[in-house]
Amino acid sequence: MSVPTRRDGTGERRRQEQALITAATALLEEGVPYATLSVGAIAERAGQTRTGFYQYFRDKRDLLLATTDEFVAGLFDDADHWWSSTGGRAQLHDTLRTIAEHFRGSRILVRALMEAAGYDPEVSAYWTTSIGRFVDATHARLIRDGHDPSEARELAEVLVWMVERSCHLLVLDDDGSGDAARVDAMTTVWARTLSLGP
Numbered sequence: 001m002s003v004p005t006r007r008d009g010t011g012e013r014r015r016q017e018q019a020l021i022t023a024a025t026a027l028l029e030e031g032v033p034y035a036t037l038s039v040g041a042i043a044e045r046a047g048q049t050r051t052g053f054y055q056y057f058r059d060k061r062d063l064l065l066a067t068t069d070e071f072v073a074g075l076f077d078d079a080d081h082w083w084s085s086t087g088g089r090a091q092l093h094d095t096l097r098t099i100a101e102h103f104r105g106s107r108i109l110v111r112a113l114m115e116a117a118g119y120d121p122e123v124s125a126y127w128t129t130s131i132g133r134f135v136d137a138t139h140a141r142l143i144r145d146g147h148d149p150s151e152a153r154e155l156a157e158v159l160v161w162m163v164e165r166s167c168h169l170l171v172l173d174d175d176g177s178g179d180a181a182r183v184d185a186m187t188t189v190w191a192r193t194l195s196l197g198p
Contacts, residue, residue: 017056019046021067024060025108034064034112035119061116065126068113071106072130076137078102083137086145088197093187100167100183107171114168134160142194159190 023045027037039060043053057063081087082095103110117124139156143149166186170179190196 013056016048016052017066020048020053020056020063022046024063025067028108028112034060034115061120061123064112064116064123067109068126068130071102071109072133074102075099076133079134079137083141089187089191090198092190092196093183096163096186096190097180097183099163100170100179103167103171104176104179107174110168110171131160131164134164145194147194155193159193162186162189 020042024037024042027041027045028034032041037060039053040050042060042063043050046053057066078098079095081098082092085091113123113127117127135153135156138160139153142152142156147155163186166182170176170182
């Protein structure tokens with residue numbers, strides 16, 4: 001299973017878009033808050049002009065969402081190891097560990113995304129829709145596993161959003177020492193709720 005990204009361009013356009021994304025990420029890593037990150041600063045860091053920026057993105061929100069598309073697509077690939085299988089607790093644990101690692105590796109993006117979602121309704125709606133795709137896929141797996149259809153949707157909603165919030169909290173801290181314990185806890189909740197075998 002995969003998620004199509006908002007941009008499927010290739011060649012020079014894709015290279016220029018990536019240069020702008022890389023520039024924005026570098027500025028965020030240096031501590032520039034997303035709220036004060038300017039198009040001019042992004043363009044300058046990428047060696048482009050403001051006019052050049054607007055050839056590829058409508059605004060910095062558009063750039064943020066394009067970057068998040070790549071992140072979400074990677075998470076879908078991570079989660080599909082469990083969705084597409086009949087594996088039990090052990091495989092689920094591996095999947096949740098990989099997802100947590102993906103969040104950890106993209107922590108600068110996630111922080112910016114959550115910051116923007118707090119005050120930008122379009123970003124908030126985008127993220128909610130993205131997580132909804134994970135809910136849909138989890139719901140399908142639960143139905144396939146024989147869970148009561150009247151309960152499966154709510155279970156999927158709660159379990160998926162638990163993972164999203166738990167991983168979000170992880171990336172607020174640069175110290176990853178608690179990641180393994182958090183993954184173990186998430187696995188326990190999922191496994192007990194869904195009565196998963198080994």
